Amino acid sequence: MSKKYETIYRELVHKITNQVYPVNSFLPSENELATAYGTSRETVRKALASLLENGFIHKIKGKGSLVLDFDKYAFPISGLTSYRELDNLFDMHTQTTVLQLKKANVPQASFHLDSTEILPATYIQRLRTVNGEPIVIDSDYVLTSVVPEISRAVAQDSLYHYFEQELGLKIGYGNKEFTVVPATEEQCAILKLTPNSAVVSVKGITHLQDNTLIQFTESIHRADKFKFIEHARRQSI
Template sequence: MRNKFNAIYQDLADKINHHNYPVDSYLPSETQLSELYGTSRETIRKALSELLTNGFIQKIRGKGSIVLNLQRFNFPVSGITSFKELNNSLHMNSTTEVLCLEDQHVPLEKFDYQSSSPLLATYVERLRKTNNEPIVLDHDYILKSVVPEISHKVAADSLYDYFENQLGLTISYATKKITVESPTKEEAQLLELNEHQDVVIVRSQTYLEDTTLFQFTESVHRPDKFSFVDFARRQKIN
């Protein structure tokens, strides 16, 4: 069932991305999609629910599922998702350029983090592009006490794939702080920002399963290319 609805979700997402279903048009009805894909309406509903969650469609009562404008990519706030995973799931056609790879001390003041001694890390600066347009500038500090070395090849591909599948680390949770700030001169140039255009900065600290802190990240996002999404459930406070 899961593989089936994932395949349907991916096919519909691809068709939306390639404008087979244009913005403001409606997808076929659940019954039509069920016949088209030769599956149950329950499976179709699961695929549509995934499209809804990822910002591809909006369901309108009595009308169906309308296709939304996908100029912005939805980035999950509460999850721990690598850029490569986001690229693969949203078919962003993205590339990564490694701008810097060297040993540095973590600028703890940026992360409001207190430490009795300096923290030595591998600093990785990467520029993310979609369709050759810069959208994110990532500053990663990987503590050398946990990961002694990182190659240029790994930095250009996926740090998390290397950490989890080659080093056997179990990444568990992260704390995140999101702010809107004026970019530095370098950030404005690299992201090709208009004059006086602010950026969205996500600063995070990521921990392993045993609560070991191993990564500080500062991601600088173009606000016209990303929206940040989360899931919240109401809880009454008595």
């Protein structure tokens, strides 16, 4: 079950992205939000801190929380967020199609593994379509040593939800590698791109909180439809 501040955070994000609170306007005060949501100011502060961290607002002393311009099709660089979570948060109305679901070893060269390192996995390839346009090809290798089986229904829905809510696993951390590469012939066909188009490849390796390796991922994004952002704040060192 979500914590109260997380629920408030998601509702405020929904209102910001749907311009209930337009860009350059101010959110209601902490007291007003606490009254509206029937909670404490401390809970509201936690929700606002999440908005601040993720680039939705900027705090101005004596004025409040200023709403910043935010592109709902801009993926955050940091953080481990599932596609379904982003879809629900930003009302993208994505359709997911499972293209492949089979047993396969993690490709060593693609993820800079030693050639002797054999990692059996379940391979899932999914296409994300928004407003009838193919946008992203997600390829996931989930280690069978951690998750022995994945059904098509799970692949169609959310892997993270299955890991965390059904299996009780706790996602811990990961890394991401971003490169711009020419699309393969297969990728051009799936994403309806002209030959030799550029795509953005995002490769990731995910661990559980106990450091167990669980997943290798490569997402191929159409360069003309998505951009990636990191909201940075000045910190002196």
